[in-house]
Amino acid sequence: MRYLLSKSGPKPVDLTTVVPVESNPMGPAAVIVVNKTVPYFNYLLKYERAGIPFGVIHLADENLDDDYRYMTFKMCKFVIRTYYHPFLESKVGSSPYVLTVGLGWKDGRCKKHKCDNKSWRYDWSFAGDPNKSDRLEMLNVFQRVWPEASSRVHLTSPGFDALDGLKVNTYFNIMCNSKIVACPTGWKNLDTFRLYEALEAGAVPMVLARSGWQQHDKSMPTYWHHIFFPNKDRKCQAYYSNELPFFVGETWEEVVSKAKHLCTQQPERMYEKMRARCNKFWQKYKEETRQEVSQLMSTLGQ
Numbered sequence: 001m002r003y004l005l006s007k008s009g010p011k012p013v014d015l016t017t018v019v020p021v022e023s024n025p026m027g028p029a030a031v032i033v034v035n036k037t038v039p040y041f042n043y044l045l046k047y048e049r050a051g052i053p054f055g056v057i058h059l060a061d062e063n064l065d066d067d068y069r070y071m072t073f074k075m076c077k078f079v080i081r082t083y084y085h086p087f088l089e090s091k092v093g094s095s096p097y098v099l100t101v102g103l104g105w106k107d108g109r110c111k112k113h114k115c116d117n118k119s120w121r122y123d124w125s126f127a128g129d130p131n132k133s134d135r136l137e138m139l140n141v142f143q144r145v146w147p148e149a150s151s152r153v154h155l156t157s158p159g160f161d162a163l164d165g166l167k168v169n170t171y172f173n174i175m176c177n178s179k180i181v182a183c184p185t186g187w188k189n190l191d192t193f194r195l196y197e198a199l200e201a202g203a204v205p206m207v208l209a210r211s212g213w214q215q216h217d218k219s220m221p222t223y224w225h226h227i228f229f230p231n232k233d234r235k236c237q238a239y240y241s242n243e244l245p246f247f248v249g250e251t252w253e254e255v256v257s258k259a260k261h262l263c264t265q266q267p268e269r270m271y272e273k274m275r276a277r278c279n280k281f282w283q284k285y286k287e288e289t290r291q292e293v294s295q296l297m298s299t300l301g302q
Helices: 040-050 088-092 135-145 168-176 193-201 223-228 235-239 252-264 268-299
Strands: 030-034 054-058 076-082 097-101 122-128 151-155 178-182 204-208 247-249
Touching: 030 040, 040 054, 040 076, 054 268, 076 268, 097 223, 097 268, 122 135, 122 168, 122 252, 135 252, 168 178, 168 193, 178 193, 178 252, 193 204, 193 268, 204 252, 204 268, 247 252, 252 268
Parallel strands: 030 054, 054 076, 076 097, 122 151, 122 178, 178 204, 204 247
Antiparallel strands: none
């Protein structure tokens, strides 16, 4: 999110000043960060009643059950949110404009390393809690379908920043040295920080197309199209013909088989082309999304 706000206009947004609590002062043309850990509704209601335009950055709605009533306010001009919600419009209508962006990467997780080497140590890697969602199933599929692959698997205790988790640089270096990074479901939502961390590291992510719990608009082929191609006019979509450049499948058997075939049956340059295409796609997506965020921020001053 800090990356997206780095070109937010003549006055960059200070995220430390826009977290709402009842005692916070109100400001003109505010951009307000909310999540379920703070009582944001009454604070936003003050802006509505005062007739002050505002925008919202809505974070951490993984279960898709936060309070969205503020989206019906006339003074709410836009919402930037992580986690795509398939039924949001049916709940609050088509206004305000809602932009869904990728989760991004944890502060300090991805630094400017050179990850363009061609002597990768691992065919695939995964680091995280194995007992969440479908992760044990995924690991079992790798063992069954691609047992000969060189891999790096680091299993941890539950929760962010687990004590037995890897150091930031170690975690990132593993991704840099992996051809493929397995990116299973987060706590409940198909979306996961791991995918964006893998892209930022220069690796090729591997994901499922959808989940049973998480529905999506069937006008899009997969959940991920709602993240990477939310706007039909987006140049990124036209350039890549609406195709995702990384491994996507309906089941882990399908997606692991795709990866194995590319890495073992195809010439090495085929994987190198895929990795380069992934990186180009990711850089283009980040820049276009940052420009779109900047345009939204500028509307508050109009």
